[in-house]
Amino acid sequence: MKATLAEKVMGRLAGHPVRAGEMVEIGPDWTFALDDGIGLIDQNFRRYGVDKLARPERIALFYDHYAPADTPLHAHVQRVGRQLFERFGLPRERLFDVGAGISHQIAVESGMVLPGQLLANMDSHTITIGAVGALGCGIGGAEMAYLWAHGNLWFRVPESIRIDLDGALPPGTSAKDLVLTILGRLTARGAIYQSIEYHGAGVARLAIPERMTLCNMGIEMGAKFAVVPGDAVTREHFVKLGIEAGEMPQPDADASYAARHRFDLAAVVPLVSAPSKVDNVHPATEFAGVRINQAFLGTCTNGRLEDLAAAAAILKGRRIAGGVRMVVTPASRNVYSQALQSGVLQVLIDAGATVTTPGCGACAGMHQGVLAEEEVCISSSSRNFLGRMGHRDALVYLGSPATVAASALTGTITDPRTVI
Ligand SMILES: CC(C)[C@H](C(=O)O)[C@@H](O)C(=O)O
């Protein structure tokens, strides 16, 4: 029986071959929770009298959405999580506390999640780990409480769609512009509950951080998973970490796909997703002259060293425009440290940027740079819904790190190719 990568991974966990559409009761290899969800797990445990965890070795907790805490309520929730860890005797090193960074960023950069593994997290952008040939998806608080208590949960095996990428990205463009190209064509409903498999010479050329950006926005098309099957680049990522990547499961050559698409990377241009729908994608040049108040560089979409470096390359020796604030939030402590040591942060600070604690930062409008009414932000993040980054009358445009830097420089939305 020919299988897609999603069918292979879920079949391994089910203990028998599975087909798209089938329901399986499986125990993911990893089950993560966040500061934004641990309170729900605690409530469910208390309501149903859970006093034992089924698979404690698969559990980790991350404080990324509002860390350090911005309100007494959020501080309380974080305290509840620390207490829950103590109550169940979970190892302290599995609680990634204030300053560690975004869960799925850490899952990839530390080598925690291996190719072919399934990670369930209380966060939809966990899909990002598809960059290392793994499957990541978000589930709700009651479901995660059930998983932690029982070890298994029902999943429907998704259909898969195959996207073949050819060619190479032109200068001034990045994986963000590529994924915005795909999102613009497929739309926000283009892959609902499907697993997007990326193939082809175009994706083989992309480094792990670029693959993370590519997979990250799969959720904006409604996908259950987005994944680049493990290859030489994946293996090299784990070799550098001193970790054995293992077998790296592959989809069968003639597996069955619900749809196939092809994109040429050479045709990609700097793009912007305009307010307030993610698939409202147009060339950045169409928004030339739109004034911004804030430029936000960070998130699990584009808060990695390579993203900060791309912005620094544009801002080196220059100052951001008067009246614009630039907020930089490294995706993890590791990114922060590397950006510090390499001088990238100094360039950004000299240009006038401010740097915040690693984590989600302003992305979901919870802290560290939310917007006032009528303010406009150019952001390297993944969502621009109304009210996403603060006031519901603020406007968020999404673009690449280079577009964010170029716009911070001029004070208006700017195609980075015009300022390089
Ligand atoms: C808070 C969390 C549940 C949410 C998600 O699931 O994606 C957030 O990370 C987001 O980006 O909107």
Ligand code: SF4
């Ligand atoms: S950085 Fe933004 S998109 Fe990513 S997990 Fe955090 S809030 Fe969600």
